[in-house]
Amino acid sequence: MRELVxxxxxxxxxxxxxxxxxxxxxxxxxxxxxxxxLSGVPITLVHVVYSSYWELKSWDGFRIPKPFSRxxxxxxxxxxxxxxxDEEALEALRAKLEGLMAT
Numbered sequence: 001m002r003e004l005v006x007x008x009x010x011x012x013x014x015x016x017x018x019x020x021x022x023x024x025x026x027x028x029x030x031x032x033x034x035x036x037x038l039s040g041v042p043i044t045l046v047h048v049v050y051s052s053y054w055e056l057k058s059w060d061g062f063r064i065p066k067p068f069s070r071x072x073x074x075x076x077x078x079x080x081x082x083x084x085x086d087e088e089a090l091e092a093l094r095a096k097l098e099g100l101m102a103t
Contacts, residue, residue, distance in 0.1 A: 001031070001034070001035060001038070004035055004039075005035065005038050005039045008035075008039040008041045009039060014035075014041075015046075016031075016032050016035070018031075018032045018101065019060070019101075022059065023059045023060060024059070025059065025060050025061065026098065026101050026102045027098065028094055028097055028098040028101060030090070030094060033081050033090060033093065033094055033097075036079075036080075036081035037081045037082070037083050037085070037090075038083075040083070042078035042079055042080045042081070043078065043079045043081060043097065044075055044076060044077075044078045044079070045075075045076040045079075045097065045100055045101060046073065046074070046075050046076075047073070047074040047075075047076075048071065048072070048073050048074075049071070049072040049073075049074070050063060050065040050066075050069050050070070050071055050072075051069045051070040051071075051072075052065070052066040052068075052069035052070075053065050053066055053069060054066065076100060079093075079097065081093065
């Protein structure tokens with residue numbers, strides 16, 4: 001976590017798969033929110049949509065675009081995570097972002 005905070009504070013971009021390596025799918029774990037709180041860097045959700053793809057039979061339904069398919073990348077508005085949020089408010093924000101992930 002410290003290394004990620006240092007990287008963000010040094011101007012690097014960091015990409016995180018928020019549902020982790022084992023899922024469940026579209027479940028936002030709190031680590032990304034804690035990282036945003038500690039670094040002061042907002043969270044931006046990125047959605048990728050393929051016009052044609054193969055879907056793996058894995059827990060996350062990983063998709064691989066087929067050749068010549070159209071790829072659409074949508075970036076949501078950045079969301080600031082204030083440092084002073086208590087656990088209840090942080091959980092409410094986590095649930096809101098989790099809902100946006102599934103859309």
